[in-house]
Amino acid sequence: MDNLSQRYLRLCQAYSQLAERYTKLDIDHMTLREKLVPFLMAFKYYKQMAEQLAAEKEALQRELNDLRDRHQLLVSQNGSAPVSDELLSALAEAEEQMALIEETLREQDTDPDPNLLPVEKQLLEEYTKGSGDFQALLPQSSSHSGVTA
Structure with a gap:
């Protein structure tokens, strides 16, 4: 009988340790998810900003092309284009804005998250692809588990 009580005691201790570890893991998981939400919100915002840009x-570009077309039409009609300071200023401003937007888009293509460390970028890539440790967290990864309709 003494052997049975020792086995039961070890089983209870193992269960207690398991419960403590599960509680810690659950707290760590909730903390991680709480920290992930602001990051995902910022990611979504920057993605929308990139699309808006x-x-x-x-x-x-359409406006610039329209201005160039109108300029060429004036040149073809009059032999020389009457260039006003306002037109030159508007054209220069449009070209500057285009250059800035093109530079921003090039930078985003090169590095969409310049403020992140390489390890953070790798984590984000794993999360968005649903690979590695993040596979179980994403709802769509469970739909790829071999269930077909």
């Missing part, structure tokens, strides 16, 4: 670039 690309749309603005396209709009500015």
Whole structure:
């Protein structure tokens, strides 16, 4: 009987240790998720900002092309274009804005997250791809578990 009580005591101690470890893991998991939410919100914001900048670039490019077309039309009609200071200023400003947007887009293509450390970038890539340790956290990864309709 003494042997049975010792086995039961060891089982209870093991269960207690398991419960403590699970509680710690659960707290660590909740803390990580709480920290991940602001990061994901910032990521979403910057992605939307990049899309907005690309749309603005396209709009500015169309406006610039329209101005060039109108300029060429005036040149073809009059032999020389009447260039006003206002037109030159607007054209120069549009070209400066286009250059800034193109530079920003090039920088984003090169490094979309310049403020992140390489290890943080790797974690983000793993999270967005649903690979590595993040596979179990993403809802879509469970849909790829071999269940087909």
